Amino acid sequence: MFKNILLLTIFNVFLIHAQNKGYVFDNQGNPLAEVDVFLVDQNLLFKTDLNGIFIIDSIIPLNSYFEFSKLGFKSKIVKFQGKNMNVTLSKLHVELDEIGIQENVTFLGNYKFLNIEKKSLNNNFISSTSLVENLNQLSGVNSIGSGLGIQKVVIRGLSGLRVVTYLNGMRIANQEWANDHSIGFTDLGLGRVELIKGASSLKFGGDAVGGVLYFQDEPFTKSSKPKGFLASKFDNSHFLYSNQFGFKLSKNNLYFNLYGEHTVSSDYRLPDKNYLFNSRFKNKALKLSFARLGEKLQTIIRYQFNNDNVGIPAHDCEGTNEISLDEITLNTIDLTEDYEMKIPYQVINNHLFNIETKYFSNKIKYNFFAGYFTNNLVEFGEKWTIPAFDMELSTINLRLNLNYNITSLDFNTGIQYNRQDNLNNISSRLIPDSFSDDFGLYTTIDFDKDNFGFNSGIRLDYKNIVCNDFNYNKLFNAFNSSFGVFYKINNHLSRLTYSASYRSPHLSELFSNGLHHGTNRFEVGNSNLDIEQSHQFDLKYQWNNDHFGFVLNPFLQLINDFIAINPSDSFYEDNYRIYNYVQYNKVRITGFELKLHYHPHILHNLHIEQSYSFINTRNIDNDSNLFFTPANKIKTKLNFDVSTYNLPIGFKNLSIYHLYAFKQTNVVFYESESDGYAILNAELLFNPIKDLNIIIGVKNLFNKDYTPHLSRIKEVAGGVPEPGRSFNLSLKYDF
Amino acid sequence: MKKYILSILAITGSSLFISCEKDDHDECHSCHLELQMADGTIDHDYQIGEFCGEDLHDIEENGYVAAEAFSHEGENFDAGTYTNVHCEEHADHDDHDDHDH
Structure with missing residues (x-):
């Protein structure tokens, strides 16, 4: 074959x-x-x-x-x-939950059995200031970061290595273990994202104890003429200028897409009108894809380059977090020099190359995927010309999936190979040269008929990790499984999923040994770490009529041998606290998400959505909470489509987003509590001439001074606030 | 034809925008020494001047050579090589133009 x-x-x-x-x-x-x-x-x-x-x-x-x-x-x-x-x-009428009410096709699996959320990323560039900010509007999703330069996704309190990211089928490994290492790509050319909360995706998620993010490019389009777009945006709190272009060609069954992006951002303005020094960043990205889409055989080849220069703000040379806000802020900004990088900063270069081939026989769909992703992370800490570390992490991913039907049963069977090499380009290093080989086998069965269905699957993983510096060579075996069942009666839909997943320790958790300026700490790995085991139960009940919808989604996750990094009482060079990787025996995460959608009968163009997410984490070993447990949140979105009223200058849509975060008092002893806050964003969409869309928006309308609980600089200077009120203007012209 | 022109404009314009960025690998930075004072405190105020390009790299890699003894804050320091050289910039809330330590 x-x-x-x-x-x-x-x-x-x-x-x-x-x-x-x-x-x-x-x-x-x-x-x-x-x-x-x-x-x-x-x-x-x-x-x-x-x-x-x-x-x-x-x-x-x-x-x-x-x-x-x-x-x-x-x-x-x-x-x-x-x-x-x-x-x-x-x-x-009710668009409460795109998945569940509507019929959908999702790359991650059958949405009826799995807790999959899907979000369109079309026009994300003009409607959001960042990719992660858009995802943040989903219930149960948060982000760790500091301004727009550094942002990463948190799903139900878990992040980093526990949230696995895929881009067009390729796993993105970009030293994601650290909170100062961002997602690694922008929304350039992306069409949609799918998200699994928890470890239910056997096809993709060997390590995904927290969840899977699957980003997919815009589809190819058939057109006799070239198509494309030009887009720009400006944000006045970051002095951010960003430009994108896209270009699409097709002839017969050959397709070609090309995209580019350039972004520069200075230091962001705080609510008190001062600027957070070194929160600046730059991005350059290029993406191209070529496809031959035949009747039986299809081949897609993609290449993507992403370059980030990211300042690390609120850096504390003394390492004690006792500096004041005045010491890390500027009272004015000079645009002739405040786009230039200042140490400490990171230079990140990502190259992604992949080829995907699908073959359709009468009974079986074959999908073969080969991908290569390389991430070069260079961090300049205290010196301009000598990096603190310069690491090259390369990942090779091979996957073959067979999809076939036997009567009403739908099977997916596959094998997957993943090779990861961590190499240092200089003698100063945080993680030693090391590599891992991961071989996985999986099969899933879906049964879906009328109003009842079930899903079951298993996955076996064999992962070998080698580090010659530590004389380490160890094989980890993991057995993942998942079972889901759904039942629908009238407008009531219920689904229950159980999943068991096992995550091998990562190279960084095993072998780190060095100063990490991005986190202001000296990190020490633990070569005795063992596999982390997770068991998750996820229940979803959903009901809707024409004007009102309701979803309740409680969950329970038990994690044995949970790997964490804890501060010690020791310091490196008297300045940097030493952090050690440890393993907790038992951790419990519980919570629920509640979603409401209201759509008044007298005003069909008005939609109000509200979501509540509540989470509680517990380290059962010492009866305390887990570090960085997200605050409970209420997210409200109002969308008023006025396109039917033919208003002046092509005014089409008004949307308002309100976020209320509760006070977070469930903290560990080395973490501070955080206050509750509320912020309000608003956005107006205009379509003055055909194919031109203009968005004018304001973020943090009331200039609220707040520091999210998951801010990576919350402990510095008593908590560094997020940006104050900011206005943004975006334009997109499609041709 | 209009679409072809727009496509070419989009690609070339964006390429130019990306390629015209300033190369900042050869810039200059003011440096200071980290000095251990007699009372055990660390002082960051002894400025040694501005260094550029290869000179900057040299001083960051090998340290600063003080050809003669010098005094700072009323204390005397010997001639020799000082390896604790800092050229990083920090925020100075009160004066944007002078934010070196």
């Missing part, structure tokens, strides 16, 4: 043409224009014309899935049966 796939990949030169036509209507039989017709397996997007017609001039394999979606309508999945399609979309 391997041989056949290889031969087909190499000699994939047959071009077959045919024409498939379809119609999309609403419930009254009116044609629907601008409906997204997404060919899931082909990652190809079409749109309906004014008559609700879409035409696909190539042969589509039988049983391919089409996803039809349009804002304000219930999306629909249709299996292609070889003839023209007539599809009816019904009006959607």
Whole structure:
């Protein structure tokens, strides 16, 4: 079989043409224009014309899935049966939970069994100041960071190595163990993100005790002319200027996408009008993809480059956290010099190359993926010309997945190989040269008929970790499993999932031994660490009618041999506190998320969504909390679509976002409590001329002085605040 | 034709924007010594001047050579090599133009 796939990949030169036509209507039989017709397996997007017609001039394999979606309508999945399609979309009043109410196709698995959230990232560039900020609006999701330069995702209180990130199928390994190491890419060219809370994704998540983030590029588009966009944005609290372009070409069944981005940001302004020194950053990114989407065989090749220069703000040379806010802030900003990097700062270069081949036989879909990702992290601490460390982390990922049906059962079986090498380019080092080989086998079974379904799966992982400096060579075996069941009756939907996952210790946790300026500490690994074991129960109940929706999602996660990093009483060079990796016997994380959606009958264009997330963590060994437990939060979003009123200058939409964070008193002894706070953001969308969108927004409207509990500089100077009131202007022109 | 022109403009404009960025690898920085005072405190106020490019690298790698003995804050220090050299900049809340230690 391997041989056949290889031969087909190499000699994939047959071009077959045919024409498939379809119609999309609403419930009254009116044609629907601008409906997204997404060919899931082909990652190809079409749109309906004014008559609700879409035409696909190539042969589509039988049983391919089409996803039809349009804002304000219930999306629909249709299996292609070889003839023209007539599809009816019904009006959607309650968009409470995109997954669950609507039909969806998700890359991470079947949304009916797994706790998958999906979020569109189309226009994220103009509607959000960052990628992570957008994800932050999801319930149960938080971020660790300091301003826009450093941000990373926290899912139900877990982050770093426990939240595994995939980008177009490739695992992103970018020294994600540290809180000062960001996500590693921007929203450039991205179409959507899927998120699993907890360790339910056996296909992707060998290490994902906390969850999986799966980012997917925009689909390819078929067009006789080149398509693209130009976009710019400005934010006045960071003096941030950012530009993106995109360019798409297609001919026959060949597709080409190219994207670029450049961003510069200075130090951000605090609510008291001072500027946080060295919170500046720069980004350059380039992304290109090429695809040959044939009837039976499809090949996609992608390359992505991302360069970040990130200042590390609130740096405390004394390491004692006893400095004042005045010592780390400026009272004015000089734009001729305050975009330049100052030490300490990081230079990060990421290169991602991958190739994905799909082959569709009559009964089996084969998917072969090969990817290479290299992350070069150079940190300049106390010297301009001599880095504190310069590490090259390279990851090779190979995966073969077979998807097939037997009666009503849908099987996914696969093998996966992951090789990771950590190499130091200089003698000063934080983590020694080391490597790991991870071999995984998995199979999942889904049964879904009418209103009942179940899912079950197992995954075996063998991971070998070698570090010659420590004379370390150890094999870890892990057995992951997952079981989910759902039942729907009328408007009531219930789902229960159990998952068991096992995470091997990471190179950083085993072998770190050095000064880390980004975190102001000296970190010491522990080569005696063993596998971390997690058991999670996740229950979801959902009900909705035309105008009101409700979701309740309690969960319980028990983690044995939880790996953590703790401060000691010792100091390195009298300045930097020494932190040691340790293992707790038993940790318990409990909580629930509640979501409400209200949509008044008299004002169909108005949608109000509210989510509540409550979490409690417990280290049972010493009956205390876990470090960095997120504060409980209420997130409210109001969206008022005014496009039907034909208002001046193309005013189309008003959205308001309110965040209330409760006071966090559940802390460990070396962590301070944090106050509650509320912030309000607002945004206006204009569409003055065809294909031009303008967004004017304000963040932190009331200039609230607040420090989130998960701020990585909360302990410095009594808590460094987040940016004060900021205005932003974004433009995007599609051509 | 308009779309082709826009595409070319988008790509070339963005490339120029990226490539025109200032190269900051050869910039200059003011440096100071970290001195151990007689009462055991650490002093960061003895300025040794501005260093650029290779000179900056040399002083960061090998330290500062004081050819003669010197005095600072009423205390005397011997001639010799001082390895605790700092050239980092810090925020100075009151004066943006002078934020070296």
